[in-house]
Amino acid sequence: MIYLDNAATSFPKPEAVCAEMDRCMREYCANPGRGGHALSIRAGMAVNHAREKISEIFNISDPMQLVFTKNATEAINIAIKGAACEGCHFITTAMEHNAVMRPLKTLERDMGAEISIVSGNSIGEIDPEDVREYIKSNTVMVISTLSSNVNGIVMPVADMGRICREAGVLFLVDASQGAGSIALDVEACMIDMLAFPGHKGLLGPQGTGGLYIRRGIMLKTLMEGGTGSNSEYIYQPGIMPDRFESGTMNTPGIAGLGAGAGFVIKTGLDRIHEHKSYLVSLLTDGLSQIPGIIFYSVADKNRNSGIVAINVGDLDSTELSCLLDRDFGICTRAGLHCAPAAHGVLGTERRGIVRFSAGCFNTENEIFNAVDAVDRIVSSTKYKYP
Amino acid sequence: MIYLDNAATSFPKPEAVCAEMDRCMREYCANPGRGGHALSIRAGMAVNHAREKISEIFNISDPMQLVFTKNATEAINIAIKGAACEGCHFITTAMEHNAVMRPLKTLERDMGAEISIVSGNSIGEIDPEDVREYIKSNTVMVISTLSSNVNGIVMPVADMGRICREAGVLFLVDASQGAGSIALDVEACMIDMLAFPGHKGLLGPQGTGGLYIRRGIMLKTLMEGGTGSNSEYIYQPGIMPDRFESGTMNTPGIAGLGAGAGFVIKTGLDRIHEHKSYLVSLLTDGLSQIPGIIFYSVADKNRNSGIVAINVGDLDSTELSCLLDRDFGICTRAGLHCAPAAHGVLGTERRGIVRFSAGCFNTENEIFNAVDAVDRIVSSTKYKYP
Numbered sequence: 001m002i003y004l005d006n007a008a009t010s011f012p013k014p015e016a017v018c019a020e021m022d023r024c025m026r027e028y029c030a031n032p033g034r035g036g037h038a039l040s041i042r043a044g045m046a047v048n049h050a051r052e053k054i055s056e057i058f059n060i061s062d063p064m065q066l067v068f069t070k071n072a073t074e075a076i077n078i079a080i081k082g083a084a085c086e087g088c089h090f091i092t093t094a095m096e097h098n099a100v101m102r103p104l105k106t107l108e109r110d111m112g113a114e115i116s117i118v119s120g121n122s123i124g125e126i127d128p129e130d131v132r133e134y135i136k137s138n139t140v141m142v143i144s145t146l147s148s149n150v151n152g153i154v155m156p157v158a159d160m161g162r163i164c165r166e167a168g169v170l171f172l173v174d175a176s177q178g179a180g181s182i183a184l185d186v187e188a189c190m191i192d193m194l195a196f197p198g199h200k201g202l203l204g205p206q207g208t209g210g211l212y213i214r215r216g217i218m219l220k221t222l223m224e225g226g227t228g229s230n231s232e233y234i235y236q237p238g239i240m241p242d243r244f245e246s247g248t249m250n251t252p253g254i255a256g257l258g259a260g261a262g263f264v265i266k267t268g269l270d271r272i273h274e275h276k277s278y279l280v281s282l283l284t285d286g287l288s289q290i291p292g293i294i295f296y297s298v299a300d301k302n303r304n305s306g307i308v309a310i311n312v313g314d315l316d317s318t319e320l321s322c323l324l325d326r327d328f329g330i331c332t333r334a335g336l337h338c339a340p341a342a343h344g345v346l347g348t349e350r351r352g353i354v355r356f357s358a359g360c361f362n363t364e365n366e367i368f369n370a371v372d373a374v375d376r377i378v379s380s381t382k383y384k385y386p
Numbered sequence: 387m388i389y390l391d392n393a394a395t396s397f398p399k400p401e402a403v404c405a406e407m408d409r410c411m412r413e414y415c416a417n418p419g420r421g422g423h424a425l426s427i428r429a430g431m432a433v434n435h436a437r438e439k440i441s442e443i444f445n446i447s448d449p450m451q452l453v454f455t456k457n458a459t460e461a462i463n464i465a466i467k468g469a470a471c472e473g474c475h476f477i478t479t480a481m482e483h484n485a486v487m488r489p490l491k492t493l494e495r496d497m498g499a500e501i502s503i504v505s506g507n508s509i510g511e512i513d514p515e516d517v518r519e520y521i522k523s524n525t526v527m528v529i530s531t532l533s534s535n536v537n538g539i540v541m542p543v544a545d546m547g548r549i550c551r552e553a554g555v556l557f558l559v560d561a562s563q564g565a566g567s568i569a570l571d572v573e574a575c576m577i578d579m580l581a582f583p584g585h586k587g588l589l590g591p592q593g594t595g596g597l598y599i600r601r602g603i604m605l606k607t608l609m610e611g612g613t614g615s616n617s618e619y620i621y622q623p624g625i626m627p628d629r630f631e632s633g634t635m636n637t638p639g640i641a642g643l644g645a646g647a648g649f650v651i652k653t654g655l656d657r658i659h660e661h662k663s664y665l666v667s668l669l670t671d672g673l674s675q676i677p678g679i680i681f682y683s684v685a686d687k688n689r690n691s692g693i694v695a696i697n698v699g700d701l702d703s704t705e706l707s708c709l710l711d712r713d714f715g716i717c718t719r720a721g722l723h724c725a726p727a728a729h730g731v732l733g734t735e736r737r738g739i740v741r742f743s744a745g746c747f748n749t750e751n752e753i754f755n756a757v758d759a760v761d762r763i764v765s766s767t768k769y770k771y772p
Contacts, residue, residue: 003425008417009634011425018411021638025404029585029592030717031394037707037717039389039397070456070593073611073633098617099633102610105620199415199634206415207456207593207636222608224488225459226724231484232735234491234726247459247485248395248585250593252407253639321423331416331423338612340620349618 001329002366006359007149007177007307008333009199009206013256014263017203020046021256029251033228043251050258051241054202057261057269058194059185060212067211067244068254072176073099074222075195075211078244079172080104080143082219089114089139091131091169093155094345095124095148098338100174104143114138117341123296124148124345125303128159132167141170146184147177150342150353151297152280152307154182161190170217176200178305180264181273181360186212193217201272203264203360204257207250213240223247272360277301279358279367283308286371290378296346296353308356309346312378317352320377324354328373332356387715388752392745393535393563393693394719395585395592399642400649403589406432407642415637419614429637436644437627440588443647443655444580445571446598453597453630454640458562459485460608461581461597462529464630465558466490468605469526475500477520477555478529479541480731481510484724486529486560500524503727509682510534510731511689514545518553527556532570533563536728536739537683538666538693540568547576556603562586564691566650567659567746572598579603587658589650589746590643593636599626609633658746663687665744665753669694672757676764682732682739694742695732698764703738706763710740714759718742 003011024046030039032047051063060066069075080090080103090104094117107113116134120126131142142164147154157173164171172193175184180201186194191212198208213219221236225246230237237243264272284299287310296309312320321334335352336343343349356370389397410432416425418433437449446452455461466476466489476490480503493499502520506512517528528550533540543559550557558579561570566587572580577598584594599605607622611632616623623629650658663685670685673696682695698706707720721738722729729735742756 001424003416005416005423005426008426009415011416013411013415018408021411022404022408025399025407025591025642029395029399030389030391030397031592036719037391037711038387038715039717040391040394070460070636071633074456074609077609077611077632097612099611101620102612102622102632106607106610106622109621197634205411205636205638206417206634207639209633221492223460223463224492225463225485226483226488228724231722231724232726234487235495236488236492246463246488247457247595248583248592250456250591250636250639252591253593253636256411325423329424331425333422336617338614338617340618 001331002369003331004356004358004362004370005331005333007200007355007357010201010203010359012361014203014260016259016263017205017256020259021205021252024252024255031248032251046251046255046258047249050254050261053258053261053265054210056265058212059187062215064240065213065215067213067241068249069209069211070207070250071209072174072195072197075209076100076174077103078211078219078222079193079195081222083140083170084111084113087112087138089116089136090141090143091116091118091134091139092143093117093126093145094119095153095342096143096145096339097149097174097176100143101341119345123151123298124153124342126155128156128163131160132163135167135169139169141172143172143174145177146173146175146179146182147305148342149177150337150339150355151309151346152177152304154178154303154305157191158189165190181269181276182305183269198257198260202257203260205253208253208257211244273301275360276306276358277304279362280304280306280308282364282367283356283370286367287374290375292378296348306358309353311348311351311353317354320354323377324373330370330373387717388755389717390742390744390748390756391717391719393586393741393743396587396589396745398747400589400646402645402649403591403642406645407591407638410638410641417634418637432637432641432644433635436640436647439644439647439651440596442651444598445573448601450626451599451601453599453627454635455595455597456593456636457595458560458581458583461595462486462560463489464597464605464608465579465581467608469556470497470499473498473524475502475522475525476527476529477502477504477517477525479503479512479531480505481534481539481728482529482531482725483535483560483562487727505731509537509684510539510728512541514542514549517546518549521553521555525555527558529558529560531563532559532561532565532568533691534728535563536723536725536741537695537732538563538690540564540689540691543577544575551576567655567662568691569655584643584646588643589646591639594639594643597630659687661746662692662744663690665748666690666692666694668750668753669742669756672753673760676761678764682734692744695739697734697737697739703740706740709763710759716756716759
């Protein structure tokens with residue numbers, strides 16, 4: 001099997017991630033807490049370790065401002081809804097995932113929120129100055145993906161951050177694609193809130209993610225419940241990170257995420273990005289030799305987080321992806337990737353795109369095999385394509 | 387170490403739970419989906435398996451009405467907020483956890499919701515007819531715990547369900563304590579929504595939980611995002627369970643939960659409950675020989691899900707719990723257990739309670755050792771108690 005669906009979930013995981021999760025399940029999966037019994041303290045230490053490791057990756061000075069969530073979607077919902085009010089205005093890009101678009105559309109419908117969508121060029125790259133144009137008196141937040149989950153295109157978040165800070169508008173970055181390989185400094189990029197999944201580039205397990213909230217930003221809560229702190233207080237406490245971590249946490253998952261983040265730090269984000277970029281360029285070069293391939297991604301490592309997005313002739317994306325899986329054991333992702341607006345930009349809203357997404361464990365040989373498989377599908381009379 | 391904190395998280399886990407999680411992490415932790423590549427299909431099968439096993443435990447006829455969440459707190463928030471509207475009325479009991487109380491108080495503050503709290507007797511047992519008294523024209527929901535997380539007292543959910551169904555009011559049960567040992571049939575008990583954690587009596591890992599929603603009940607969403615279904619639709623789709631499962635799911639956790647639920651079914655809920663009840667009666671008997679012990683729980687197996695709740699003399703609960711941990715390696719939970727109102731009922735809001743909660747893997751000997759430890763703390767001059 002050749003796994004090229006790392007933009008959905010990275011696979012395989014480092015041995016340390018699997019080992020730490022198993023250790024947690026067998027030795028210390030009690031409720032993490034600052035006090036409590038020995039097992040509870042050990043669980044709390046694993047959670048703190050993960051908080052510190054991830055803070056190191058994003059240059060978050062106070063790990064207590066980092067909230068663990070079940071995935072990036074929860075983190076984005078907390079951020080957007082926590083700051084929303086009647087008639088407020090959001091600015092976002094056309095390359096966003098439904099994790100951003102659907103909460104915004106829901107607020108528009110139920111709360112009279114306004115949404116402005118910044119369109120970019122034909123592959124989704126936006127001009128940060130366009131963001132400035134949209135900012136008005138009721139703008140509360142600008143939301144941008146770090147990199148598109150459809151074609152990997154990288155957004156100018158540092159420039160957007162500066163523009164938002166100057167205008168006094170909150171800046172939320174969805175780092176679902178790129179966290180763990182694209183260097184991202186919340187201070188330097190003036191990011192107020194950063195949502196990320198644990199199970200993609202940070203190499204942790206599914207069921208983990210997080211939200212960094214800059215100190216001083218007070219959001220409404222999406223959920224309330226037991227926090228283990230101020231238990232006698234009838235409302236949700238303001239203390240961080242408890243305010244957004246109600247109920248029992250995913251200790252084994254977070255312990256695994258801590259190990260994943262540790263692996264990323266030890267390996268080096270730059271090295272991981274270089275490797276993925278090299279594979280993207282190999283795959284792009286190889287596929288470009290095959291007649292009938294249409295590219296929606298670029299090979300430039302400064303503009304791509306690790307995705308090759310293509311179609312073949314007028315073939316439906318699902319068909320090519322299924323053949324790659326069925327006949328060659330190659331895992332890719334077809335369809336709309338939960339980002340219909342991005343496909344609108346790319347002109348692929350009808351048939352989708354076949355997405356090849358590289359991970360840090362993919363090899364040259366796997367890429368050569370993938371190119372060969374596409375070539376055989378395209379050229380073989382068996383498949384009658386193109 | 388003697389672990390008697392199973393009401394927080396059950397520990398240890400069955401071997402099959404640890405093994406399945408590890409297998410998932412190493413072999414198939416891709417994004418679960420109905421279509422997609424081979425690994426994605428295998429992940430989807432593990433999620434479906436867990437959905438079916440848990441449906442079997444609660445007699446849920448359509449597993450698609452079962453939504454996976456990160457914990458019971460998320461499930462309760464989805465249920466309560468999904469049905470809330472301006473000026474609506476909720477009825478609940480004084481024995482509820484902050485996972486119920488805090489969302490309700492937040493709705494009261496922010497949405498003008500009304501809350502009625504049914505008080506019971508001195509150990510929290512309520513008369514279901516009292517619930518009927520509180521129902522009025524704007525009542526939308528009655529919420530009851532299956533069993534208190536402070537003293538294990540079991541609530542008359544079947545009677546409450548009948549009363550709610552007759553009155554046309556939604557009935558939400560928080561099965562955080564008791565799921566996996568107390569037989570609970572959503573049809574027979576006329577339960578409209580059932581929230582549960584995966585990591586307690588169902589023996590799965592932390593980071594899992596769920597909400598059953600009876601077919602025909604349409605709730606507003608708490609979160610929106612990618613569902614892998616109707617991706618081109620700009621709002622959250624209505625299809626179940628996708629409507630409430632946005633973003634990447636906790637596949638390894640849910641796979642482990644499926645194994646946990648399978649273990650519970652194979653062992654038999656009745657047998658697990660019998661075992662826990664036997665340990666509760668042993669512990670209660672043993673502790674009642676020690677002078678100065680105050681009980682807040684009963685030993686009757688029909689009225690207790692598996693908790694012995696005590697204090698010693700006028701000692702603070704935290705002190706006793708810490709001594710048990712430090713000097714005897716016995717894990718218990720002191721304080722308010724995130725349920726201040728329940729402690730109000732029991733008269734322990736100031737010093738809390740020491741909670742011993744049995745699990746299906748605890749042994750007679752562990753109970754004897756726990757009794758001995760309390761006896762030594764109480765009688766030893768070293769500790770100067772009572």
